[in-house]
Amino acid sequence: xxxxxxxxxxxxxxxxxxxxxxxxxxxxxxxxxxxxxxxxxxxxxxxxxxxxxxxxxxxxxxxxxxxxxxxxxxxxxxxxxxxxxxxxxxxxxxxxxxxxxxxxxxxxxxx
Amino acid sequence: xxxxxxxxxxxxxxxxxxxxxxxxxxxxxxxxxxxxxxxxxxxxxxxxxxxxxxxxxxxxxxxxxxxxxxxxxxxxxxxxxxxxxxxxxxxxxxxxxxxxxxxxxxxxxxxxxxxxxxxx
Numbered sequence: 769x770x771x772x773x774x775x776x777x778x779x780x781x782x783x784x785x786x787x788x789x790x791x792x793x794x795x796x797x798x799x800x801x802x803x804x805x806x807x808x809x810x811x812x813x814x815x816x817x818x819x820x821x822x823x824x825x826x827x828x829x830x831x832x833x834x835x836x837x838x839x840x841x842x843x844x845x846x847x848x849x850x851x852x853x854x855x856x857x858x859x860x861x862x863x864x865x866x867x868x869x870x871x872x873x874x875x876x877x878x879x
Numbered sequence: 880x881x882x883x884x885x886x887x888x889x890x891x892x893x894x895x896x897x898x899x900x901x902x903x904x905x906x907x908x909x910x911x912x913x914x915x916x917x918x919x920x921x922x923x924x925x926x927x928x929x930x931x932x933x934x935x936x937x938x939x940x941x942x943x944x945x946x947x948x949x950x951x952x953x954x955x956x957x958x959x960x961x962x963x964x965x966x967x968x969x970x971x972x973x974x975x976x977x978x979x980x981x982x983x984x985x986x987x988x989x990x991x992x993x994x995x996x997x998x999x
Binding site: 769800802804806811812813814817823827855859861864867868869870871872873 | 907913915922923924925927928937939973975982983984985986987989991992
């Protein structure tokens with residue numbers, strides 16, 4: 769099965785900072801990666817799918833890039849409402865059926 | 880699309896639990912429903928999913944043999960049943976649905992979560 773490794777596991781940044789989170793897949797997943805934000809006590813919220821497509825309604829300061837095994841989530845200018853934990857998730861389509869797996873998460877805190 | 884889950888459960892070790900996820904909006908049988916759990920202070924763990932029109936669930940290897948996922952098209956409700964519970968199954972269980980026909984990919988819609996506590 770495909771393992772997803774996120775780094776860092778946590779970070780502290782100031783308002784306006786550029787924040788970057790990376791996700792590494794144990795094998796080639798092409799573009800089939802999504803990113804979620806989760807706030808305490810709430811369900812996760814989809815931000816990005818297919819590595820770089822922003823879900824409708826998600827602020828444009830969020831962006832995603834990468835393909836194959838290396839992926840990045842970037843927050844261009846951190847805002848107070850962005851604090852929470854971020855997860856990547858792979859959904860490669862072949863072979864089918866295939867398990868879906870999440871990264872371990874990155875907790876973003878305000879400095 | 881809204882997913883509304885059943886309420887919190889407290890179970891004894893060795894028993895079973897069944898969590899419901901009622902879906903409103905959209906066509907129920909053509910979109911995959913997955914179950915994702917989150918132990919206290921831990922990350923997200925995909926357990927398995929089902930596309931109701933196909934009927935055959937797909938499970939994460941870790942949960943095969945202990946988890947059963949079903950879907951009732953007449954009530955637009957998906958279920959996750961877990962047997963042989965231990966304290967390590969104490970977690971919040973989420974149902975989630977994607978926006979892609981006949982596939983389980985990423986998860987656009989989530990239930991509110993159901994807390995399951997396993998304690999003697």
